[in-house]
Amino acid sequence: MSIRSICQQVPVIPVLVVHDVTIAHPLAQALVSGGLHVLEVTLRTPVALEVIRRMSEIPGSIVGAGTVLTPADVKAVKAAGASFAVSPGVTDSLLSAAEDEGLLLLPGAATVSEVMKLLERGYDTLKFFPAEAAGGVKMLKSIHGPLPDVRFCPTGGISVQTIREYLALPNVLCVGGSWLTPEDKVLAHDWAGIESIARFNCELVKVA
Numbered sequence: 001m002s003i004r005s006i007c008q009q010v011p012v013i014p015v016l017v018v019h020d021v022t023i024a025h026p027l028a029q030a031l032v033s034g035g036l037h038v039l040e041v042t043l044r045t046p047v048a049l050e051v052i053r054r055m056s057e058i059p060g061s062i063v064g065a066g067t068v069l070t071p072a073d074v075k076a077v078k079a080a081g082a083s084f085a086v087s088p089g090v091t092d093s094l095l096s097a098a099e100d101e102g103l104l105l106l107p108g109a110a111t112v113s114e115v116m117k118l119l120e121r122g123y124d125t126l127k128f129f130p131a132e133a134a135g136g137v138k139m140l141k142s143i144h145g146p147l148p149d150v151r152f153c154p155t156g157g158i159s160v161q162t163i164r165e166y167l168a169l170p171n172v173l174c175v176g177g178s179w180l181t182p183e184d185k186v187l188a189h190d191w192a193g194i195e196s197i198a199r200f201n202c203e204l205v206k207v208a
Contacts, residue, residue, distance in 0.1 A: 003084055003104045004125040006062060007153050007173040010038045011205040012163065014180040014198070015066060015155065021047045023186065024054035030191040031180065032061050034198025040086055040176060042066035043073060049080040056081040064106070071097035078103045086176075088129050090114070095121060106153060110134040112143060115150055125151045125173070132157025137165050144171040160201060167205060 007013070014031055016039060018024060028039060037060050041052050044067055056063045064084035065077035074097040077085055084104035087094060098105040108127040109115045111134075118126055128140060131154035135142075140152060154166050155176030166175050180201060185193045 001062075001083070001104065002125075003106050004151060004173065006038055006064075006084060006104070007106070007125060007151070009062070010036050010202075011167055011174055012036060012180065012201050013038050013040050013064075013153065013155075013174055013176045015040050015042060015176045015178045016051075016181060017042050017044050017178070018051045019045050019047065021050045021054060023189065024051045025058065026189065026191045027181065027186065027194065028055040028058040028061055028063070030195040031198050032058055034195040035202040036180065036198045038062045038064070038174075040064050040066040041082075043068060043077070049076055052077060052080040052082050056083075064104075068094070068105075070094065074098050074101050074103055086127055088127070090118065095123075112147070115143060115147055119147065119150060124149055126153070127176070128152040128154040130156030131166075131175075137162075137169065140166070140169050140171060144169070160204070163201065164205060 014036055041048055052063055062083050065082040066086040068085040068087045071093055078101045086106045088108040090107040106127045107118055107123055108129040151171055151173045153174050153176055158175050158177050159179055163175055166172050180197050
């Protein structure tokens, strides 16, 4: 696998902030059953590493770690079984750590200079973050002209209302978003509802 091949598998990568390890299995199963089997578990809660372990047990899932900021994070998520890591930005030490650990990385970039530096290092599939705040669709259109070989997973401020606008761009493979797991449905353990949301988003993209 490559990070590009992972991003090509789904139109949306659910960005998950999970506080309760007991819901890891049913939440992941609902999303996978709804057609979204690539998942990003952010390192924003104390139980995130265990959630990654448990979600990785769901057949067909590809589980990555988000909000990976340091070399220590890289080692921790690799040990937890993450298939890939996602960072909001990038540092040389983070890139080196991911390369040393053999962990696929989707590094964040928000400017043309950042994209060029990552491309020079061999990264041609990037997270565009924060997407809406950094110029959104217009910015990505502008980047495509001088840097046609780079592909993106925009994340940050994207919603079900704007997903198709992003995915219509030639340099966008997928988007990342948190709207797929509404807090009320998670708290109510409404896994059927979350599966329906995932399926709706997959179908929405097909109906162009």
